[in-house]
Amino acid sequence: MVYVATYNAATYFLIKARTQKPFNPLLGETFELVTPKYRYISEQVSHHPPVIATNCQGNGWEFNKNAQAIIKFTGRQVQVEDPNPGFLDLYPENMKNSAVKKERYEIGNPKIYVGNLIVGDRYIEPQGKTTIENKWTGDTCELEFKIRGGWLTTNSDNIHAIEGKIKNS
Numbered sequence: 001m002v003y004v005a006t007y008n009a010a011t012y013f014l015i016k017a018r019t020q021k022p023f024n025p026l027l028g029e030t031f032e033l034v035t036p037k038y039r040y041i042s043e044q045v046s047h048h049p050p051v052i053a054t055n056c057q058g059n060g061w062e063f064n065k066n067a068q069a070i071i072k073f074t075g076r077q078v079q080v081e082d083p084n085p086g087f088l089d090l091y092p093e094n095m096k097n098s099a100v101k102k103e104r105y106e107i108g109n110p111k112i113y114v115g116n117l118i119v120g121d122r123y124i125e126p127q128g129k130t131t132i133e134n135k136w137t138g139d140t141c142e143l144e145f146k147i148r149g150g151w152l153t154t155n156s157d158n159i160h161a162i163e164g165k166i167k168n169s
Contacts, residue, residue: 001132001134001139001141001166002141002166004088004105004107004132004141005132005141005143005164005166008107008130008132008143009143009162009164012110012112012126012145013160025044025052026044026047027044027045027046027047028043028044028045029043029044030043030044031043037058037059038056038057038058039056039057039058040054040055040056041054041056042054042055045066046068049068049069049070050068050069051066051067051068052066052067053066054066054067060090060091060092060093061088061090061091062088062089062091063086063087063088063089064086064087064089065084065085065086065087066084067082067084068082068083068084069081069082070083076115076116076117076118077113077114077115077116077117078113078114078117079111079112079113080111080112080113080114081109081111081112082109083109084109085106085108085109086106086107086109087104087105087107088104088105088107089102089104089105090102090103090105102136103134103135103136103137104134104135104136105132105133105134105135106132106133106135107130107132108130108131108132109130110126110127110128110129110130110143110145111126111127111128112124112125112126112127113125113126113127125145125148125160126145127145127146127147128144128147129142129143129144129145130142130143130144130145131143137168137169138168138169139166139167139168139169140166140167140169141164141165141166141167142164142165142167143162143163143164144162144163144164145161145162146161146162146163
């Protein structure tokens with residue numbers, strides 16, 4: 001659970017410097033990336049509202065998600081919510097002789113804010129709470145992405161701060 005939560009949190013901080021216009025594919029357009037370690041494919045399955053179906057497979061794991069962005073403009077920033085969770089399936093070696101062949105994790109999404117749209121350096125920041133649940137054991141992890149302090153500030157003790165609590169079933 002700790003590794004899954006760490007991986008999930010790390011993915012949000014890979015986007016912090018990517019403030020350009022996002023990739024906006026046509027309906028039915030796919031993106032594929034195949035490397036020796038994993039295979040990734042996504043397809044734009046709906047344009048209004050925009051929905052992207054994603055599948056990524058590697059050695060011993062698979063990730064699936066239907067990303068649906070709900071965008072709100074608040075005047076100073078853009079808030080992006082995705083109500084659809086992602087699903088990570090792990091196929092551990094020690095489960096080969098088990099009746100259950102995989103562990104499934106349901107991974108929620110925090111709200112994403114794009115701030116300083118007009119004045120200052122633009123930034124992307126996850127905020128709020130999200131939950132990760134092991135569907136096989138019932139264990140959960142609650143992650144809270146802390147909100148930065150101050151208006152139009154970029155220096156705060158809470159920038160990129162995350163707090164997590166893991167609970168067994």
